[in-house]
Amino acid sequence: xxxxxxxxxxxxxxxxxxxxxxxxxxxxxxxxxxxxxxxxxxxxxxxxxxxxxxxxxxxxxxxxxxxxxxxxxxxxxxxxxxxxxxxxxxxxxxxxxxxxxxxxxxxxxxxxxxxxxxxxxxxxxxxxxxxxxxxxxxxxxxxxxxxxxxxxxxxxxxxxxxxxxxxxxxxxxxxxxxxxxxxxxxxxxxxxxxxxxxxxxxxxxxxxxxxxxxxxxxxxxxxxxxxxxxxxxxxxxxxxxxxxxxxxxxxxxxxxxxxxxxxxxxxxxxxxxxxxxxxxxxxxxxxxxxxxxxxxxxxxxxxxxxxxxxxxxxxxxxxxxxxxxxxxxxxxxxxxxxxxxxxxxxxxxxxxxxxxxxxxxxxxxxxxxxxxxxxxxxxxxxxxxxxxxxxxxxxxxxxxxxxxxxxxxxxxxxxx
DNA sequence: TTTCCACAGGAAGGTACGGTCT
DNA sequence: AGACCGTACCTTCCTGTGGAAA
Numbered sequence: 001x002x003x004x005x006x007x008x009x010x011x012x013x014x015x016x017x018x019x020x021x022x023x024x025x026x027x028x029x030x031x032x033x034x035x036x037x038x039x040x041x042x043x044x045x046x047x048x049x050x051x052x053x054x055x056x057x058x059x060x061x062x063x064x065x066x067x068x069x070x071x072x073x074x075x076x077x078x079x080x081x082x083x084x085x086x087x088x089x090x091x092x093x094x095x096x097x098x099x100x101x102x103x104x105x106x107x108x109x110x111x112x113x114x115x116x117x118x119x120x121x122x123x124x125x126x127x128x129x130x131x132x133x134x135x136x137x138x139x140x141x142x143x144x145x146x147x148x149x150x151x152x153x154x155x156x157x158x159x160x161x162x163x164x165x166x167x168x169x170x171x172x173x174x175x176x177x178x179x180x181x182x183x184x185x186x187x188x189x190x191x192x193x194x195x196x197x198x199x200x201x202x203x204x205x206x207x208x209x210x211x212x213x214x215x216x217x218x219x220x221x222x223x224x225x226x227x228x229x230x231x232x233x234x235x236x237x238x239x240x241x242x243x244x245x246x247x248x249x250x251x252x253x254x255x256x257x258x259x260x261x262x263x264x265x266x267x268x269x270x271x272x273x274x275x276x277x278x279x280x281x282x283x284x285x286x287x288x289x290x291x292x293x294x295x296x297x298x299x300x301x302x303x304x305x306x307x308x309x310x311x312x313x314x315x316x317x318x319x320x321x322x323x324x325x326x327x328x329x330x331x332x333x334x335x336x337x338x339x340x341x342x343x344x345x346x347x348x349x350x351x352x353x354x355x356x357x358x359x360x361x362x363x364x365x366x367x368x369x370x371x372x373x374x375x376x377x378x379x380x381x382x383x384x385x386x387x388x389x390x391x392x393x394x395x396x397x398x399x400x401x402x403x404x405x406x407x408x409x410x411x412x413x414x415x416x
Numbered sequence: 417t418t419t420c421c422a423c424a425g426g427a428a429g430g431t432a433c434g435g436t437c438t
Numbered sequence: 439a440g441a442c443c444g445t446a447c448c449t450t451c452c453t454g455t456g457g458a459a460a
Contacts, residue, residue, distance in 0.1 A: 099444080099445080101443095101444065101445090102444090102445095118436095119434085119435055119436075120434090120435080120444085120445090121433090121434060121435040121436080121443065121444050121445070122434080122435035122436035122437080122442085122443060122444080123435085123436065123437090123443070123444085124436095124442080124443060124444085125443085125444080127436090127443090307447085329422095329423090330423075330424085331422090331423085349447095349448070349449090350448075350449060350450085351423095352424095352425080352448090352449075352450080353447085353448065353449080355423090355424070355425070356425085359424095359425090371424090371456095373421095373455085373456055373457050373458085374421080374422090374457080374458070375420080375421075375456080375457045375458025375459065376419070376420045376421050376457080376458050376459050376460085377420095377421075377458065377459075378421065378422070378423095378458085379420080379421035379422030379423060379455090379456090379457090380421080380422060380423055380424070380455060380456065380457085381422060381423050381424080382423080382424075
């Protein structure tokens with residue numbers, strides 16, 4: 001009777017979802033100045049006037065997206081009380097949308113119903129732009145003719161998109177002069193984690209899209225702790241958090257350049273550890289363990305979604321590490337990589353390509369690369385090493401190792 | 417100060433693929 | 439079916455780099 005697999009035991013959580021990405025707190029802590037300014041810039045919308053284009057910038061996890069969600073939902077709700085104006089927001093995250101074409105497709109698909117979605121290829125760029133304008137205008141068509149329709153287009157992580165002439169940002173900045181829209185009035189809210197992004201824009205686009213700029217200051221230690229306290233008070237039972245836990249998470253967030261999201265993720269991971277241990281109290285030790293676990297999980301998850309040959313590269317480097325041959329220069333890694341390709345019965349790609357893989361793996365946090373320079377007796381080169389213990393790499397690479405067989409050097413690290 | 421090493425990584429161009437349109 | 443489109447993924451070529459040595 002008692003040997004069930006799942007059971008609810010002790011938990012420190014009251015509402016764990018309050019620590020999720022999707023959760024919008026009822027009040028934003030420590031962002032008073034930014035919110036006041038933001039609100040002022042949105043004011044014309046309340047009056048049914050032409051909206052400002054607004055540009056938010058600041059490091060990751062400092063509340064830009066949260067502030068936007070919070071203010072826009074309030075704005076949409078409050079303007080609904082005035083029957084001469086209708087506000088609607090269209091939100092698109094440009095992460096992984098590196099081309100204008102894809103951003104435009106994403107905007108169209110965001111507006112359209114699921115059964116009318118368009119595919120990500122096949123059209124010309126100008127066709128997609130036309131669809132975009134038509135769809136934006138269509139939002140206004142649905143409202144009574146005497147109503148002013150304002151569409152706020154939120155482009156989150158806008159710094160991931162291209163910026164050249166004819167780019168989507170250029171198109172958006174000229175919507176008015178080109179009379180692309182008949183009825184709808186559009187305001188663009190750009191959100192960037194890259195502080196220098198607006199410098200990359202042409203002066204024309206810059207002055208139009210970055211009409212009103214708001215800089216989101218990095219959270220200082222106090223603000224960060226206040227943010228955590230607020231979330232924790234919703235997420236955890238009273239007294240479930242040992243003193244010191246929050247400041248430890250906050251310190252970690254500070255280290256990640258004031259990133260509240262990282263700090264919150266860490267707090268959640270610590271809570272998860274306590275819960276899986278069937279405890280009601282979260283300790284500082286849980287935070288430490290959570291930190292290691294979060295980092296590992298990111299790597300393991302990341303590696304799974306990598307390109308096949310990128311994993312071969314990591315496999316090659318891991319075997320070198322197991323033999324104590326790291327740090328190893330790119331050339332050495334490449335030679336081992338060629339052996340791995342032999343195992344895989346695959347043609348090896350070029351050295352140039354493997355260099356790209358190594359950089360990619362570095363971004364993921366799986367690999368460290370160090371620049372070396374031995375002058376005229378060796379020149380410049382990179383040295384690579386794995387960033388986590390070999391057994392973590394073996395876990396991350398399990399599918400690949402199953403497929404290719406284990407290299408002698410790593411056999412001892414394989415799970416039973 | 418100049419030379420030189422050994423590579424890093426940008427640029428350009430090719431191919432294959434999954435799409436749409438007529 | 440066949441013309442076109444945008445993109446992922448490669449290769450090839452080549453310029454730039456920074457410190458040790460002369």
